[in-house]
Amino acid sequence: MTLRPQTRTVHHVLPDVSGSTPLTTPLYQGHVFRFEDAEALAEAFASPDGAFVYARHGNPTVRTFEAAVAGLEGGAAALATASGMGAISTVLHTLLGSGDHVIAQRSLYGGTHAALTDLAERWGVEVTFVSGQDAQEVRAALRPRTRVLYLETIANPTTWVCDLSALAASVADREDVLTVVDNTFATPLLCRPLEHGADLVLHSATKYLGGHADILGGVAVFRDAATHRRVWEHSLEHGAVLDPFAAWLTLRGMQTLGLRVARQCANALALATRLAAHPAVLAVHYPMLDSHPDHDVARRQLSGGGGLLAFDVEGGAGACRALMASVELASVNASLGDVRTFVLHPASTSHRQLTPEARAAAGIDEGTIRLAVGIEDVEDLWADLEQALHKASTH
């Protein structure tokens, strides 16, 4: 067919790439795929893992990312989302209906707490908060309409570690209750919740999986294909799907996940140990320290303490403000999981909406600083913290 210029501007001939394969995942930015006939399109439309149709249903770059995370977590399938909250809300809205009941750990990520509160106040879902430290308390909270047990492997910012095996076992005889675990802080390299009895694992890929502070993304990993299909169908309505370029950047970031996490764990342990011996520091919260309340669980369940730690400084909020104004290498911001080190004052930011009593119950003091440790040279990080601690204690 001989084409006129106006038609040629929009109909391109694609290269035939037979004979070799790209080593890295190509970025398929296109949102739509063409079919040879109507039957093939109809068949692909109804499946989460068939031919690609339309990018809200699936995209090759995004599916490569999903397969990569499913493989790391040991799941049957995964669903990528536009953010961690996209994964959390898509999953909760799929699994819960009016009149259903959730048992959730009290010290949750703020956005998750807000999502559950909203489901309770406006959608008729009932929520029981538990400590996350006691399997008996979970058993006692079970009701006929309980559908979800919601946990986080490592809690923010105290790094309390849930005993996933014990808690998942407490609902294991209820096939209608799914154990959902936010594994963002641990990454699949330090803990694989499915191996501990969880049914569904969530990540904010924005943090460690991406690792370079340049994407927003999320992912849900499923023990079984049937639940994946249910959540995928709902995700078509929710629409919080991952952009292919964000998937591509996250796949690129994940190639160094092992190196980054190993370095972050080593740096965090070294800093935690030195902070614990510092005269201006009242307490250090890091799972690999003997002094941590969940040290034994952490030793059993995690193959490293992770990149996050918290510490309480003498002098409360004023000292924290002085410390944060004095750090030069560490940057003051609300994220974590990056190659660079971040500091945050939870009482005035991530946990500001809690009452002082609720904050204390969550283990957060006015003088608590959260440190999300990067991959810098630990001696430079320590020098920065030491000079900032000195200024904070003399401010």
Ligand SMILES: *Cc1c(COP(=O)(O)O)cnc(C)c1O
């Ligand atoms: C950041 C975070 C989320 C939310 O992820 P977004 O990508 O910011 O939407 C959920 N859970 C945990 C533990 C997080 O740190």
